[in-house]
Amino acid sequence: MYAIVDIETTGGFAGSGRITEVAIVIHDGERVIDTYESLINPEQFIPSYISGLTGIDQSMVESAPLFKEVAEEMSEMLAGKIFIAHNVHFDYSFLKREFENVGIEFNPKRLCTVRLSRNVFPGLRSYGLGNLCEQLDINIENRHRAGGDAQATAILFEKIIKTAPEIVEAALKRNSKETTLPPNLPKEEYSNLPELPGVYYFHDQHGNVIYVGKAINIKKRITGHFSGTSKHKRNQFIRNEIHHISFELTGNELVALLLESQEIKRLWPKYNQSQKVKSNPWAIYKYEDREGYLRFNVSKRVKGLAPLMTFHAHTDAWHFMIDKVKEFSLCPKLSGIQKTEGACYDLELGNCGGACDGKELAENYNKRVIEAILSFQQGADKSFAILGEGRTEDEQAVVLVEKGVYHGFGFCEKGMQMMNLDDIKNVVTNYKTTAEIDHYIQNYTSSVEAQIIELDV
Template structure:
């Protein structure tokens, strides 16, 4: 079994946007180096000043160097037969894979990461960055941040690991492939310990700073989905390189996971979460009565001076909510503005509408349905207390919603705490800021909830 120990220098951190400026490859058999290859590479673009400051490689040095296009056949031939080894392997591997594929060379290799291997072979060290790791193990680096110097040091490190724990390297069968997606600083043991339950998760760097907050019905499965395609996504690749640990918070329900994810993002603003922005233009649901006394509805852009029954963040959200409400409460699609027809609505023709659109359904009976709908809408403006499954057996989650926004929650065991009236719940609720974005989440979930989920409704 042979290994290609590789280090590259680049113009940036993203494989699809950057280019290689230097590459070194050392072919190794686990005991010694068999062959070496190194070259500067003309990236065919300017090298940023900060990269030159880090590596010492400037535009003049690479001006007469071969391009990746010229090197691709040799690189492919050199790399193809061997297991690919690097420190933070996904970075080097992804850059080379993208570069070779641009030149028409399809390539996929078994990979080994010396960060992950070193953590297992030499546990308890202060740092596993290449420089610090070599310093702690007494491995000299001739030229730090130059491809051959770093590759040579990585080869010595690889030899030490092979000598210390050869089973880590030689066990390249099904089990190793099973965990190939894992970030370099995240162990298979840590992955296996992740819960397969509903909740939110926090990706943490080496200092414990939050990099990303997400939600999932199955946290362990979602973690794997995050990084299974990381090599095709520069953002995920950067996240994988920084990730050292995951903190989880079980919620028991998907709704509470959505709500607490929003709270976490708003509080911490993690660098890898997209910013939550409210649209400038909102849409409103409006009601008026026609000359026969039937209520009619329309969805339109919100305007000052016109009071809407409900406001929505987008046209699609408004229509999605309204179409379902019309169906749930048995309203006429034509009078509700869902269908535009010259005569009776299509549902009347199909026999599923009671005929308010042609005066067949009495106004009083139709308006009873409208009143029931308006009560549901008013409940969104008042206070709701929802009762949902908790994080474990015999536990219940309570969610407080005020004026459509999430404002508090609690987890209670009914065997330990008996709640008979809504006011008794107040002292147990953990208050949270009422972010307007939570209104969108509530409007999406409320129509899906069973009647037993509504512990208390106070009309606003």
């Protein structure tokens, strides 16, 4: 038995919108045997553009039942049925959330008439419900109302199941993925995804890249985008717009991170937000106070002031400074990592010489500060290569840093001896660095698994 469902809502995302109307058509595969239709009080404002589309305004739902008042009846009607809708994830995600709110578990088998139609009626100009019904001579009465759209979807499903029952049967198999994939994504593209590290691209119907991501396992990560009820509005929009997926293998996670950052900056995809924001890195500054003590300040970078060091995140700058305080026996207060009116907290513990309390002369204290500053850049201008797993068993990845600046990555034969800069440059493609890339390399080179070769310049 099938339950063909259509809903109207206050918005396009189940995390913030609510249902305003529900229609259910119970179908046995040959004919309609029962129907249900009701307006629902969403307990929130219906935007005017939604009312313009559906014809449902605030006055129409004020006296309608709340979802919790009809939840039990709908749950019983849907129980044991295969849940069908046009772009099924949309209707399912709203109903699942509403049922969860009243303590009812809802996890039916699902079929999407968009995906089924693409398989059964290939080559049509559009698979939106209105255009699809027009091309298949299905009359829709009361378009954009739950009842009218559900009835039209029921007729569409009848045509699908009569034309190709084997496709419906195949879609219901446990591992088919037909119930979770985006409506416009060809299943074969999903099936051909590798379970390897790399960068993946989501394309819209015009071929434009709308999202770039990285993964240790591309197929597993992409499956995560589309399975279950998404908690992110962005993922709901991506589901509706994605038509194709492409990918680039990278061999390992570090190269995937580097390529992802570069591609986001190059392509500027509409649904990548985090790396589009202009970076405002943190920095360490030096100054001399009125008593002649050299001090440090950890803050966001200030235009026009020359920092001693810059960092991608506050925690990176903070931990760097804490390590220098320990290494050179500096005062935590004068180093900008303790905020207190009097002496630092370490003075009583014997871990501070007393510069913050005037017990240590500025001349003596400043010598250690200068030593610490000289150590800041030690190794920062080194040239080195980071080696990692390649895209095949016979290949290795190479990331080049020249005089402290990231220059790019490439791939070469595994075991190839590379001890000078020219060797590396022959296999590396040049790319510009970003604040994110500097952060990735800094983190990776401090990890125990890093395989680093220092180079002769």
